[in-house]
Amino acid sequence: MGGPIPTDAIIAMPDGDEQGQDEPACAGVSRGPAIAEDAGSRFEAEALPHLNDLYRTAARVLGDRGEAEDLVQEVYLTAWKSFHRFEPGTNCRAWLFKILFYSINHHWRRRFRFPLLSDREPAEREVACATPLPERLTDEEILAALDKAPRDFRAVVLLADVEEFSYKEIAGILNIPIGTVMSRLSRGRKLLREQLATVAQSYGILKTNNKRSEA
Amino acid sequence: MTADRDYGCRQALEYFEALTGGETASDAKAQEHLKACSSCASELELRSRLRARLKAAVRGELPMPGLHDRVRATIRERERAPRSSWLPNRVMLAAAAMASLCIAALVVTRSNIAPSTLAAQDEFIGAMQARVAAVFGVGLGDHLHCSWFRTFPSLPGPELTSALGGEYAPLAKIVRDQVPDRFRLVIAHRCSYRGRRFVHVSMKDDVNLLSLVITDKQAGESFPASGGTVAGGIQLHHAGVDRFQVSGFETADQLVFLVSDLRPDENRNLLAALAPDVNRVLDSIRKG
Ligand SMILES: [Zn+2]
Numbered sequence: 001m002g003g004p005i006p007t008d009a010i011i012a013m014p015d016g017d018e019q020g021q022d023e024p025a026c027a028g029v030s031r032g033p034a035i036a037e038d039a040g041s042r043f044e045a046e047a048l049p050h051l052n053d054l055y056r057t058a059a060r061v062l063g064d065r066g067e068a069e070d071l072v073q074e075v076y077l078t079a080w081k082s083f084h085r086f087e088p089g090t091n092c093r094a095w096l097f098k099i100l101f102y103s104i105n106h107h108w109r110r111r112f113r114f115p116l117l118s119d120r121e122p123a124e125r126e127v128a129c130a131t132p133l134p135e136r137l138t139d140e141e142i143l144a145a146l147d148k149a150p151r152d153f154r155a156v157v158l159l160a161d162v163e164e165f166s167y168k169e170i171a172g173i174l175n176i177p178i179g180t181v182m183s184r185l186s187r188g189r190k191l192l193r194e195q196l197a198t199v200a201q202s203y204g205i206l207k208t209n210n211k212r213s214e215a
Numbered sequence: 216m217t218a219d220r221d222y223g224c225r226q227a228l229e230y231f232e233a234l235t236g237g238e239t240a241s242d243a244k245a246q247e248h249l250k251a252c253s254s255c256a257s258e259l260e261l262r263s264r265l266r267a268r269l270k271a272a273v274r275g276e277l278p279m280p281g282l283h284d285r286v287r288a289t290i291r292e293r294e295r296a297p298r299s300s301w302l303p304n305r306v307m308l309a310a311a312a313m314a315s316l317c318i319a320a321l322v323v324t325r326s327n328i329a330p331s332t333l334a335a336q337d338e339f340i341g342a343m344q345a346r347v348a349a350v351f352g353v354g355l356g357d358h359l360h361c362s363w364f365r366t367f368p369s370l371p372g373p374e375l376t377s378a379l380g381g382e383y384a385p386l387a388k389i390v391r392d393q394v395p396d397r398f399r400l401v402i403a404h405r406c407s408y409r410g411r412r413f414v415h416v417s418m419k420d421d422v423n424l425l426s427l428v429i430t431d432k433q434a435g436e437s438f439p440a441s442g443g444t445v446a447g448g449i450q451l452h453h454a455g456v457d458r459f460q461v462s463g464f465e466t467a468d469q470l471v472f473l474v475s476d477l478r479p480d481e482n483r484n485l486l487a488a489l490a491p492d493v494n495r496v497l498d499s500i501r502k503g
Pocket residue numbers: 223224225227248252253254255256
């Protein structure tokens with residue numbers, strides 16, 4: 001996947017001079033014919049099954065369900081507008097996720113009071129706390145721990161460990177190098193472990209020592 | 216544990232860490248290490264249980280039941296656009312508005328503007344105007360007509376601002392100075408919509424589009440007497456419809472608007488920042 005998603009698609013505005021030649025509607029794209037009569041049904045069949053995946057990722061990255069619903073609608077409108085360039089058989093799901101993250105970075109970014117983390121990775125720290133047994137944690141505790149990780153790391157963990165995209169797909173979706181994907185994933189998982197340990201301590205699941213729990 | 220052994224664990228864990236989803240381990244050394252090292256084996260097992268729990272927890276979160284239908288309805292509506300009927304529901308109206316916009320956009324960029332497209336544009340503009348107080352609709356209408364439905368050829372700055380006319384030329388710089396660098400100037404001219412004349416400066420970035428719109432007051436036109444905010448002694452008024460924000464103020468004989476798809480507070484703050492300088496320019500023009 002090459003350049004950015006066409007911005008006119010995001011904002012639904014005609015901008016002829018900026019409709020570039022390398023719009024990556026999806027991998028292996030070619031300029032297809034105009035939207036066919038049944039394009040709506042085809043789009044629904046190809047794209048709608050991924051709605052829950054997009055929603056839960058948006059909800060976790062944005063931290064707000066209402067905004068996630070709005071964003072998902074926007075993603076589908078954008079996708080629909082570019083659907084005539086979508087080639088059947090290519091990875092529609094990765095394409096939708098790419099639009100999702102493009103929208104988050106270029107449009108929704110301004111809504112956050114705090115700046116997004118830069119590409120600079122945080123300093124490496126040793127994980128000093130023991131990780132609680134996953135079975136002892138509730139879903140709420142796991143999600144609370146995930147939400148505490150910085151957004152960029154959370155995004156990579158979600159795409160890799162929940163949505164099961166490959167490194168290459170994630171690199172395309174987030175428009176970052178594969179090396180960055182790998183380091184963010186490794187760091188994100190560590191941060192999640194640290195947070196889980198903190199959560200577990202606060203719930204009294206773990207004692208506050210550094211011994212690995214063997215129970 | 217010896218240093219060598221320690222290094223082996225780290226290497227092995229890094230190798231397995233780098234595998235994603237369906238990938239299976241193919242590195243013989245790493246696999247061998249795993250067979251021999253119970254600490255790595257239990258660490259990996261813990262990681263995979265953790266991932267399973269994380270997946271289940273995140274996937275347990277489902278959208279409100281209506282979202283599928285809303286998205287489907289939006290797409291269907293879009294197929295029928297631009298001659299869609301305006302549905303009463305707010306969300307549907309917004310969706311339909313975007314839908315007809317996008318269809319219009321496709322037509323505008325691919326062929327010469329067809330009458331039906333212009334009609335659809337006017338229909339859209341009318342629907343948006345109808346949802347704000349009439350005075351706000353004045354600025355909103357020109358923004359939509361002249362900026363929103365337009366393609367922007369890249370013109371060099373001087374060529375652009377010359378269309379503004381000497382006395383209003385300082386407005387382009389005033390806007391430029393207050394708007395973030397990522398925005399570029401795309402319009403600085405005089406234009407008209409529905410027989411009314413406007414002075415119009417527009418800037419855009421990859422996502423947002425904003426217009427400063429100035430027009431002479433017509434009989435009885437005024438912003439509401441109460442409400443709004445004050446910036447530098449100037450009373451500002453605000454309205455919004457869907458993604459569009461309209462902030463405005465008035466002088467003795469003119470209406471000044473900032474219209475954009477920025478956030479409400481951003482639009483408000485931007486006009487608050489612009490108002491004193493814009494007011495000064497208008498004042499000096501009035502005094503000749
Ligand atoms: Zn080991």
